[in-house]
Amino acid sequence: MNFIQAIWHKISIRFRSQFPALAAKMPALLALIRIDKPVGIYLLLWPTIGALWIAAEGIPPFALLFIFLFGTAIMRSAGCCVNDFADRKIDGMVSRTQQRPLATGALSRLDAIVCFLVLSLLGFTLVLFTNQKTVLLSLVAIVIIAIYPFMKRFTSLPQVILGIAFSWGILMAFTAATESIPQAAYLLFIANCIWTVAYDTQYAMVDREFDIEIGVKSTAILFGDGDKVIIGCLQFMFVAAMWLAGRQFEMGMFYYLGLLAASVLLIYQQYLIKDRLPGLCFKAFLNNNWVGAVIFAGVVLSYL
Numbered sequence: 001m002n003f004i005q006a007i008w009h010k011i012s013i014r015f016r017s018q019f020p021a022l023a024a025k026m027p028a029l030l031a032l033i034r035i036d037k038p039v040g041i042y043l044l045l046w047p048t049i050g051a052l053w054i055a056a057e058g059i060p061p062f063a064l065l066f067i068f069l070f071g072t073a074i075m076r077s078a079g080c081c082v083n084d085f086a087d088r089k090i091d092g093m094v095s096r097t098q099q100r101p102l103a104t105g106a107l108s109r110l111d112a113i114v115c116f117l118v119l120s121l122l123g124f125t126l127v128l129f130t131n132q133k134t135v136l137l138s139l140v141a142i143v144i145i146a147i148y149p150f151m152k153r154f155t156s157l158p159q160v161i162l163g164i165a166f167s168w169g170i171l172m173a174f175t176a177a178t179e180s181i182p183q184a185a186y187l188l189f190i191a192n193c194i195w196t197v198a199y200d201t202q203y204a205m206v207d208r209e210f211d212i213e214i215g216v217k218s219t220a221i222l223f224g225d226g227d228k229v230i231i232g233c234l235q236f237m238f239v240a241a242m243w244l245a246g247r248q249f250e251m252g253m254f255y256y257l258g259l260l261a262a263s264v265l266l267i268y269q270q271y272l273i274k275d276r277l278p279g280l281c282f283k284a285f286l287n288n289n290w291v292g293a294v295i296f297a298g299v300v301l302s303y304l
Contacts, residue, residue: 028106032084032115033077039289040080043199045072046292047192048169050299051185054249055177058303064176067126072169074123079145079165081116085109086149094210116146133175141168156222159200163193184248191241198234199288201227202273205281228273235266242295251302258298262291 034040052060052068059065084091084102088109091097101107120142127138144165151158167189174185197219204211204220205227211218223230239259246255265287272284 025107025111028101029111029115031101032081032107032112033119034080035077039286041073041076042289043196043292044076044166044169045069046289046296047167047188047195048072048173050292050296051170051188052173052177053296053299053303054188054251055174055185060177063129067129067176068169068173071123071126074119074126075141075145078116078119078123078142079148081112081119082146083149085112085116090214090216093214094207096207120145127172130176131179133179134172137168137172137175141165141172144168152216152218154217156217157219158217159197159204159219160193162200163196166196167192184245187241187245187248191238191245194234194241195238195288195291198231198238199285201231201234202269202281202285202288205273205276206278206285227276228270231273232270235269239263239266251299254301255295255298258295258301261294261298265291265294 030036048068049065049072052064056064084100087097088102091100091103097103102109102112124135124138124142127135144161148158148161148165151161155161170185170189170192171181174181201219201223204218208218208220210216212221219230220227239262242259242262243256246259269284269287272280272287
């Protein structure tokens with residue numbers, strides 16, 4: 001460990017000496033891409049890698065697994081860049097986001113755009129090692145990622161756009177593995193869109209009072225007092241769609257056990273949000289990482 005630390009120390013010194021301006025901004029850049037808050041990566045990763053497993057009918061080729069693992073992480077970070085670019089002024093008005101680097105002035109909007117472009121280029125480069133259909137889908141994905149943060153100004157359903165963005169990798173996984181998208185894959189896509197709307201509504205419930213005050217739109221505001229019931233309905237629809245997809249793909253027993261475990265977690269989330277307390281709503285949102293994880297585990301075990 002001391003040897004590794006020594007090497008890293010030398011690299012850091014060399015980097016700071018060669019690129020002093022970039023080195024000075026590095027802590028803020030890492031905060032911009034939420035490197036310390038990986039839950040967004042997990043929520044994007046589990047359904048995408050699960051779809052890749054299903055498309056490959058087992059362990060996918062290492063090259064594809066590498067591309068989708070790193071591509072997912074990179075594009076989630078790219079999304080954070082354009083999100084903070086769009087919300088610089090809004091973030092400064094909300095207590096939970098006041099310390100984001102663009103809100104504090106640690107980074108400029110130009111920094112965020114450059115970071116978004118660099119990360120998008122890296123993600124696109126990875127996709128170039130797949131096939132034409134996947135490359136074309138990746139271009140659409142970049143557009144969806146870029147427009148999502150602005151939707152909260154124009155529609156009360158920005159979570160639907162996020163759902164499409166967070167589910168697009170499912171379609172790409174199938175084209176990368178099989179060069180086609182079977183009808184059952186669209187069930188996975190729709191299910192994931194529904195799930196995303198449910199958990200991002202929980203997330204929006206945390207900031208609902210601030211959002212109403214500053215005029216930002218969300219499903220949490222749109223649903224009003226019906227938020228808990230509608231989230232419950234969305235969660236039921238998600239599990240039902242995943243069950244139907246499992247039937248179409250002829251998944252094994254472990255897949256359905258994963259769905260059962262996910263259902264228990266979703267019921268627990270309903271308990272957490274029952275009083276609409278912001279801290280517990282955020283805890284319910286974070287719990288969705290485990291929903292994705294147990295379903296993914298069920299997919300993997302079904303093919304063993």
